[in-house]
Every structure is written in structure tokens, then in C-alpha cells.
Amino acid sequence: MITAAIQRIDRAARHLAPFLTSVLLVMFSALPVYLPGYGQVAVDVGLMTVFYWAIYRPDLFPAICAFLLGIWQDILVGSPIGLHALILILANWAIMSQRTFFQGKSFAVIWWCFSLVALAASLLSWIIVCVLNEILISPAAVFCQAALTVGAFPFMAWLLARAQHAIIRPLDV
């Protein structure tokens, strides 16, 4: 009886792992790093994690997780609240709807798709912020951030794959 309960808790915790790792990684990304100019083009960790989980474990990362992660990111980073929430839901939805396309594709293809998603996300968030503030912001930093995020994706994917193997894999056997 007790072991069954423990097993159930263990299972639930493992199911929550994708969301919790994303929450932690977004928090880490908000820490000060003391690199000149980095704070302005810091990689978008939220987008990377949402993309990864939507491809590899869509069952454990529903749209509501993307929404909550976005709100969390907006609160920590100080961006207009709701901005990342919207971007992440749309990214999550875009990948979910193309799920069959991603099955069995090589990492290079997935990386290429990520770069498209990152570009679209940057463009959309740039438009939204410009409209919200009624001002034209220079798009240079926005696209610089997109490029950095695309560059950092393989590392993040490797990190998340390790987490997936360590925490979630036992669920499948």
C-alpha cells in the first residue's frame, strides 16, 4: 500500500520533471553573468526548453506548461507580462501540429527547424513590444538574440537529453 503510494508520487514527480527543469533553467538564465552586453542579448532559455520538450516528450509538456513558463520568464526578466507566455504557447502549438514531421528526423533537421521557430518568435515579440510601447525599437539586438539562441541550442538539447535519460527514461520501461 505504502510502496504503491510512493511509486505514484515518484511517477508524478518524474512526470513533472520537464516543466520543473524548464522553470529552474529559466531562473538560472536570469542570474547576472557580468559579461559586457550579454544581458541585452541573453539566450532565450524558455524557448529552447519548450521546443525540446514539445518534440521529445510532448505528452509531458502541454500548452498550459508553456503558458506558465512564459509568465515565469516574464516575471523574472521584467519583460511585458504575457509576452513570453504568448510566444511559448504559439511555439508549443506550432511544433505539436508538426509532430509527425519530426519523428525520426536527424538532429540537424531539428536544429534547422529550431532556428526557424526562434526567428519567428523574435520577429513576433519584436512587433508586440513595438506596438505595446508605441515606439520603434532597433531590431538588431532582437536578431542577435535569436542567433545566439540558435547557436546555444545544441548544448541545451544535450543538457535536456541528459535530464530526460536520468529522470524520465525509467517511466518508459
Added chain:
Amino acid sequence: MKHRAASIAKVTGPIRALLNRFALLFLIIAAFAIMLLGKADTLIVERARSSVVDGVAPFMDALSRPIATVSEGVDRMSRFFAVYEENAQLLEQNARLLEWQSAALALAAENSTFRNMLKFVPERGVSFASARVIGDSGGVFVRSVLINGGKVDGIHKGDAVVNGDGLIGRVAEVGLRSGRVLLLSDLNSRIPVVEEKSRIRAILAGDNSQSPKLIFLLPGARLEVGDRIVTSGHGGVFPSGLPVGRISSIGERGIRVQPFTDFYRLEHVRIITEFPGQVAGQIVPSAARPPLQK
């Protein structure tokens, strides 16, 4: 039994799919609604934000310490290699500063005699709170930092934030033990400033670039590259005379000011919680201030 379960699934399946589709729509609408709420009623959003940040501030504080130590170590190492050049520079600067010191001492003496002659009543002092930077703005659209000081430390919304180099920005949101500082380069930052010598007034407006620009200048105002810009104190939100930066370029992109502070190096900051003419975060109109003792 099996047959029945299958037929139930046949009915609930499409409904569930429909719900899922609407959930997405609902979440998208919710995101838009929150965005509009944040734009229209900033108070609610601010309060929610600062209470969440209050909760995570201790963790971020603890996590940011090792990073700060590593960065300090790297900084120290890189300075070690420049020690010879730096020493020569400092010797030269020291000689120059000694000259300034004697000039300042003479002026201070002169000033105090003038004050005596005028029976000048000194204004009340300035009080500070200190805080550590625990979060960077990891974004393209905002220039702000999180600090580990809040209402319990006497910090109010709108307070000026400085470090040894000069003005950094103002407190935009404040929780109990944490706060968010809007840097002067943020596109929502507007600070009344004045050119130190000519006393030409302007507003320093951030636009998310490294060097904010001067706006609302009187036509015909003559400014030059290298002029020092300080806060003017107009509006009473900031004390006057806080060093802000130097004019770095005058051209088609407007008059740009290079702030004295390196925003990426912020580790400890000071928040001016009280200064003459202002009581407990409230701007007091001069008529309502307690009369000065004669």
C-alpha cells in the same frame, strides 16, 4: 464491457480534442489579456510580480554569489597583467588629483566663510540603502536588474539608484525584500537632467541602446561632446547633481549620453531612500515642508 468502454471513448474522444483546441485558444486569449492588463493597470501586475520575485529572491541571491565570485576572480587575474600600465596611469592621475584637492580645499574654506556670512542653513542629509544585484535582465526589450532590497530596507518605488560611478536608474517595482531597478538605458526611462556648466535642461530618454539620448532641449541650446550631464532634481523625484554621464555624440541620431556606469558590471548598488526636500518617498511641495529654523 470492453465494447462499452470503446463506445464511450468514441464519444469522449472528439469532445476532448475540441476542449484541447479551445484550451489553446483560451491560453492565447489569456496571454493577450494579461498583456493588456499589464499595459492598462500596472499596479496589479506590479504587485503580483513583486510578490513572486520576493519568493524567489533568496534563491537567486544565493545562486548569484558564486557567479559573482568567479567573475571577480577572472577580473582580478586580468588586472594582474595590466598592473604596470595601470600604475603609471594612476601615478599621473594622482598628481593631477592632488592639484584638484588643494583647489577643493581652498574652495571649501571660501564656501564656509560665505555660508557664515549668509547664515545659510544646511539641508538635511541623504540616507541610503545598499543592495546586491541578484538578477540581470535576460532580455532584449528591457534594461532592468533585480536587487535584494525592498520595503523593509526603506526602499520606495521611484527612488534613485546609484553606485560609485554615478546614476544607474530608478526603482520601478518594490516588494518586501526585493526590487526591480529600471536602468536609465531602458526605453521607459525618462530622467530630468541638466548640463553641469551651462545648466541647460533636458530629459534623458532611454531607448534600449547603450547610450540614451537627450530630448526636450530648448532650441538653440549649445552642447558639446564631452559635456558632463547630471540630474537636475526637477520634479523632486531625484536629488539634483547626481553624475549621469558624458555627451558622447551629437548627430542625426540625436544627442547621445554615455553613462558613467558600466551596466553589465553592477554588483552592489546604493538606493537613495531620502534626500532633502523629500520625506519617506513622498515628494513634498516646498510650501508644505516644515519651515527652516531661523
